[in-house]
Amino acid sequence: MTPDMSDVTRARNGRPVHHWRRDVVELAALFTAVAVADAVANLIGHGPDGPALLVISAAVLLATAGFHIWWARRHGHAPPTNDTDARPPLPEVQQAGPSGADAEAMAGATALWRMRTTVKDEPGSLAALCSALAGLRVDILSLQTHPLAEGTVDEFLLRAPEALAASEITRAVAHAAGTGTWIERGDAHDLVDAPTRVLGLATRTALDAAELPLALRQLLGRCTIRSLPAPAESAPVEGALEDTLMRLRAPEGGVITVERPYLPFTPTEFARARALVELDARLGPRIPRSQDVLTLPEGNDITVRRADEDDLSAATAMHERCSPRALSMRYHGPVGDADRYLKHLLSPRFGRTLAAQTASGRLVGLGHLLWDGDETEIALLIEDDWQRRGIGSELLRRLVAMAVETGCENVYAVTQSSNTGMVAAMRGLGLPLDYQIEEGTLVITAGLEPMSAKRLGECRVEAP
Numbered sequence: 001m002t003p004d005m006s007d008v009t010r011a012r013n014g015r016p017v018h019h020w021r022r023d024v025v026e027l028a029a030l031f032t033a034v035a036v037a038d039a040v041a042n043l044i045g046h047g048p049d050g051p052a053l054l055v056i057s058a059a060v061l062l063a064t065a066g067f068h069i070w071w072a073r074r075h076g077h078a079p080p081t082n083d084t085d086a087r088p089p090l091p092e093v094q095q096a097g098p099s100g101a102d103a104e105a106m107a108g109a110t111a112l113w114r115m116r117t118t119v120k121d122e123p124g125s126l127a128a129l130c131s132a133l134a135g136l137r138v139d140i141l142s143l144q145t146h147p148l149a150e151g152t153v154d155e156f157l158l159r160a161p162e163a164l165a166a167s168e169i170t171r172a173v174a175h176a177a178g179t180g181t182w183i184e185r186g187d188a189h190d191l192v193d194a195p196t197r198v199l200g201l202a203t204r205t206a207l208d209a210a211e212l213p214l215a216l217r218q219l220l221g222r223c224t225i226r227s228l229p230a231p232a233e234s235a236p237v238e239g240a241l242e243d244t245l246m247r248l249r250a251p252e253g254g255v256i257t258v259e260r261p262y263l264p265f266t267p268t269e270f271a272r273a274r275a276l277v278e279l280d281a282r283l284g285p286r287i288p289r290s291q292d293v294l295t296l297p298e299g300n301d302i303t304v305r306r307a308d309e310d311d312l313s314a315a316t317a318m319h320e321r322c323s324p325r326a327l328s329m330r331y332h333g334p335v336g337d338a339d340r341y342l343k344h345l346l347s348p349r350f351g352r353t354l355a356a357q358t359a360s361g362r363l364v365g366l367g368h369l370l371w372d373g374d375e376t377e378i379a380l381l382i383e384d385d386w387q388r389r390g391i392g393s394e395l396l397r398r399l400v401a402m403a404v405e406t407g408c409e410n411v412y413a414v415t416q417s418s419n420t421g422m423v424a425a426m427r428g429l430g431l432p433l434d435y436q437i438e439e440g441t442l443v444i445t446a447g448l449e450p451m452s453a454k455r456l457g458e459c460r461v462e463a464p
Contacts, residue, residue, distance in 0.1 A: 112186035367395035
């Protein structure tokens with residue numbers, strides 16, 4: 001409980017000091033008032049003029065109350081500013097918050113920006129940077145700091161007026177002693193805070209080994225990720241960070257390289273990426289076991305499910321039943337080498353595979369969604385006796401739906417210009433297509449527009 005400010009003032013050292021003289025005066029006034037009240041009571045009760053004195057006393061009290069109200073309204077009871085440490089009001093031009101044209105600008109359209117800059121690790125450096133952004137009416141939505149040996153990398157999510165150019169923001173940051181500034185447009189996904197985003201990526205990786213490259217890409221932004229079958233000695237157990245390149249020990253013994261030429265990695269990003277890879281290694285091979293049963297036009301039931309390295313024997317047997325022409329259309333090389341690609345294609349480390357099998361468990365079709373650096377490839381192989389029945393189109397639509405879910409902007413298929421079945425299946429997607437032909441090899445690229453997810457969502461296989 002704090003003492004009343006009418007009885008307490010602050011000394012120069014800031015500690016409360018009680019006025020003992022004021023207390024003595026108030027105590028004396030109290031005793032005097034009691035004595036006067038007793039005398040008046042005796043006079044009114046025993047004197048002949050008691051009623052008259054009572055009326056006079058009431059009139060005096062009313063007059064006193066009226067005078068007190070008049071005095072209070074004229075002079076007020078606000079304590080002096082030097083007694084309460086209150087600050088005088090700011091002039092109108094110094095009032096906080098936007099006003100006039102600035103308020104109208106703030107109420108207009110805004111844009112999200114992701115920005116990273118390096119400042120000196122000393123008091124006041126971040127405050128100067130924030131003041132420079134505030135001068136442009138830029139709102140800081142989130143901030144992450146990455147301490148380095150020299151300086152600190154600050155990563156911002158900003159909301160700025162739509163008309164404000166990126167060059168104006170970077171110029172203001174440079175004037176505030178920010179160096180190595182990088183900035184690009186953000187989106188609604190950036191509004192998710194870093195811990196929540198990392199936990200979500202860890203959950204996806206735990207459910208599906210094929211999610212690791214995608215999780216790393218979403219964690220680190222635009223980057224190129226490759227899995228190399230290099231000896232384990234080429235990457236230390238704890239990994240290696242080299243400016244814009246990080247190397248991580250892959251669970252199967254190879255090396256995962258992550259490259260981002262436009263922006264160096266920070267130790268914090270390296271630690272997060274290494275934690276995801278270690279989680280993947282501890283959990284071992286795994287894929288979702290969901291499956292769908294489809295009925296073909298002639299009445300046969302086909303099961304579509306995820307496939308992995310456990311299906312290597314069944315996939316090899318399907319190769320043996322396929323004609324040389326079917327294999328050459330798929331692998332674009334010597335037919336005898338087709339079996340060598342299967343282990344790579346079925347590994348969740350390099351993408352996702354869908355298998356179509358009959359009620360007896362015989363594989364009759366394989367569809368692959370392969371992570372190829374920054375791009376995504378799709379490929380199909382259908383056993384000869386099961387072609388022209390809609391299996392390839394169904395697998396293709398499901399693969400493209402998976403690509404949409406993972407945030408891919410486009411997918412491409414490499415085939416031969418004489419492969420009319422693959423061309424027809426790609427055209428059946430209803431997506432914008434780009435054709436590139438070179439020496440008989442046809443590359444078909446499908447753009448995955450935002451509406452593609454809505455059109456293809458009903459055809460997807462459940463995936464985390």
